[in-house]
Amino acid sequence: MSKVDKEDIIRAAEEVLREKGARRLTLDAVAARCGLSKGGLLHHFRSKQSLLQAMLESAIASEEALAAEYAANHENSVLASRIYSAFALMQDEKQLPRALIAAVAEDPALLEPIKAKEAKIRATLSEHCRDPELALLLILATRGLFLGRQFGVLDPDDPIFTQLRERLLNLAAELE
């Protein structure tokens, strides 16, 4: 049996979440999913909350890394890098940050870190973009797509994802 680490558990939790919905994201289900007993799972995460927190942090870190990578290769891309990272996160089926849904369902207070990050991004936009309001609008549209996909309201294969990705990145380029 292959060793299991926290990363594996987070992946497993995301899969359970995707397949069964937030309500059925149980410790038993996650444990079973990654071939662990519940005791073993709780050895890695002391409580369900701490697992959810880790899921959120993992999602944020992924997004941050993707944005940084893009920004490193493109000048003046504060806005574009955020759009890019959101789309990249979406496409990566393995690391779907559905944690959002579960966190909101379980305890809205878990969203504090997201709220903080949100404020930071907006501050940066105000500084670097000609039209911060429009810039924010593009970010919001991206999030609309993002959440629509996470929620299953939009078909993941819908061509609008690639269409709007291009469009949004073009519009972003004009703003910075």
Added chain:
Amino acid sequence: MSKVDKEDIIRAAEEVLREKGARRLTLDAVAARCGLSKGGLLHHFRSKQSLLQAMLESAIASEEALAAEYAANHENSVLASRIYSAFALMQDEKQLPRALIAAVAEDPALLEPIKAKEAKIRATLSEHCRDPELALLLILATRGLFLGRQFGVLDPDDPIFTQLRERLLNLAAELE
């Protein structure tokens, strides 16, 4: 004691949802909230799922009514009416359609009607707007705001709500 009807129960459920989060949206809590026993509640809704379904339908109906009202007073406002209705729904604290969150948490399949409505709106946009892609983008930005607020990621008093509302409606007017 005042009679209780389905509408009252849906309101009560929305209040519980807003105050305690999706995880604690229980039949007991809803029953207590509207001064009913659980048995009485289940007399009106045969199951929790059917209550959630009704909550969603109620939210959809509200949105539809608001959009229709706006469209009746404005020519060529297929897009604008949708933006208007979303903002109006947001502002109405009594009828917050948090049902979305609860539904996703409980069973993603409950979102089918929303998915269907979504497709219909997009079809209409394609027909009536000069630039359907951009129109959809505006809708998505609106939804980004909407969900951000529902999730508690955005502060309800944030001035961007009114700012972006104006901006979005102006942009919409240029498209149709």
Added chain:
DNA sequence: CATAACCGACCAACTGGACGGTATGTTAAC
């Protein structure tokens, strides 16, 4: 008109299962 039959709205008590968390091993590495 009286009353029996019925019905919708509602309640209190309960059941069975799910679920988060704990307590207590067991095993293997260092």
Added chain:
DNA sequence: GTTAACATACCGTCCAGTTGGTCGGTTATG
């Protein structure tokens, strides 16, 4: 032999849904 990484077996709670009944009103009947 101590610690990390698990497993097994529980416990207490919460919760959806069931059951069996009450009570007020309406309708049908004689």
